[in-house]
Amino acid sequence: MSVFSAPAWDGHELVVFGSDAGTGLRAIIAVHNSSLGPGVGGCRMFPYASDEDALHDVLRLSRGMTYKSALAGLPMGGGKSVIIGDPRRDKTPALMRAMGDFVHAQGGRYVAAEDSGTGVEDLRRMATRTPHVSGIDDNEHGGDPSPSTAYGVFLGIRAAVQHRLGAATTAGLRVAVQGLGHVGYHLARHLREDGAVVYGADVNEANLARAVEALGVLPVAPAEILGLEVDVLAPCAMGAVLNDRSIDTLRAGIVAGAANNQLATVEDCARLQGHGILYCPDFLINAGGIIDVHYQRAGLPAAAKRAHIERISATLAEVLRRADASGQPSNAVAEALAVEYLRGAAPARETTTPLSQAALAATIR
Numbered sequence: 001m002s003v004f005s006a007p008a009w010d011g012h013e014l015v016v017f018g019s020d021a022g023t024g025l026r027a028i029i030a031v032h033n034s035s036l037g038p039g040v041g042g043c044r045m046f047p048y049a050s051d052e053d054a055l056h057d058v059l060r061l062s063r064g065m066t067y068k069s070a071l072a073g074l075p076m077g078g079g080k081s082v083i084i085g086d087p088r089r090d091k092t093p094a095l096m097r098a099m100g101d102f103v104h105a106q107g108g109r110y111v112a113a114e115d116s117g118t119g120v121e122d123l124r125r126m127a128t129r130t131p132h133v134s135g136i137d138d139n140e141h142g143g144d145p146s147p148s149t150a151y152g153v154f155l156g157i158r159a160a161v162q163h164r165l166g167a168a169t170t171a172g173l174r175v176a177v178q179g180l181g182h183v184g185y186h187l188a189r190h191l192r193e194d195g196a197v198v199y200g201a202d203v204n205e206a207n208l209a210r211a212v213e214a215l216g217v218l219p220v221a222p223a224e225i226l227g228l229e230v231d232v233l234a235p236c237a238m239g240a241v242l243n244d245r246s247i248d249t250l251r252a253g254i255v256a257g258a259a260n261n262q263l264a265t266v267e268d269c270a271r272l273q274g275h276g277i278l279y280c281p282d283f284l285i286n287a288g289g290i291i292d293v294h295y296q297r298a299g300l301p302a303a304a305k306r307a308h309i310e311r312i313s314a315t316l317a318e319v320l321r322r323a324d325a326s327g328q329p330s331n332a333v334a335e336a337l338a339v340e341y342l343r344g345a346a347p348a349r350e351t352t353t354p355l356s357q358a359a360l361a362a363t364i365r
């Protein structure tokens with residue numbers, strides 16, 4: 001298996017492979033860029049079909065975290081870890097403690113958080129071996145970052161609606177939410193409270209029923225949600241839903257959702273643009289969760305966290321403005337802005353990173 005010439009390789013600072021014979025742990029930690037702080041990102045457990053697939057995922061995801069944290073104005077770099085295995089079958093307390101040892105061995109260059117296949121209990125087990133774990137404190141933030149992610153996505157939708165339609169709220173607009181899980185449910189709640197008509201689909205019937213009953217979401221079959229004629233489509237289930245096949249069938253004016261890596265390829269953003277669809281980069285508008293993780297980790301107040309999440313609107317408005325002015329796809333513009341932040345060159349950073357030195361030190365500890 002090649003690392004330095006892997007398709008998702010992007011000059012990552014650190015890629016380490018770890019194993020533990022006693023517990024069966026096989027894992028990879030990647031730190032993409034640490035110019036703004038330690039590489040913070042989720043620890044994903046998934047039954048990857050091959051080591052190459054696991055490497056591809058960790059390289060791609062850690063790079064995405066660099067851009068996400070930079071654009072969110074956080075003193076954090078991009079990191080991610082993957083454990084190769086089925087979380088329902090292979091996960092044991094001993095395996096998670098061994099993962100804690102593996103994280104600890106990186107000396108704080110990587111800080112682990114929850115991701116798919118791991119939960120707060122797993123992180124707590126890791127934390128018995130290392131302090132480089134976040135999102136486990138029993139404080140006012142409540143642990144689960146999903147409501148913060150949903151709030152940021154909701155504000156992103158509003159900013160996009162303002163940009164495209166000149167409307168201050170989503171009242172009366174039609175929004176389709178794909179996936180009504182942790183983030184999708186709270187997003188649907190914000191939209192309903194704002195007066196939007198919300199259509200929702202979920203392959204999990206219990207999750208769909210909860211949103212229909214509690215929020216008045218209008219149910220749609222999973223196979224139909226992407227092609228619905230709506231003002232906004234919010235993918236909140238899985239990645240790569242925007243691809244050369246699906247884009248031709250979309251009938252939404254705006255795509256803005258929580259799912260990571262919604263674009264199957266970089267070309268798909270230009271493809272959306274070609275169809276006149278406004279795309280809000282996922283790593284920009286779904287940053288509420290990582291902002292939450294930062295505030296939990298640094299022990300900062302929830303009110304300040306909310307204000308920080310609210311800056312997503314201004315950053316998105318700036319990206320959409322630049323995209324209009326340059327004709328470039330919004331994704332490329334957002335990445336370029338993140339690189340400016342990484343280099344400390346963007347003047348906007350002054351307004352997006354008003355963190356005290358104490359908070360900064362707490363995060364980097």
Ligand code: NAD
Pocket residue numbers: 145146147149178179180181182183184201202203204207222236237238239258259260286287289290
């Ligand atoms: P989740 O697993 O709680 O919810 C996902 C929902 O999508 C589930 O209810 C699932 O049944 C449904 N789903 C799966 N396939 C579907 C399909 N084909 N059609 C319709 N529904 C389908 O996950 P989540 O925490 O809500 O995260 C949603 C997405 O947002 C993921 O891509 C995640 O990586 C991303 N994200 C989450 C956070 C967070 O704070 N949780 C932060 C950033 C990004």
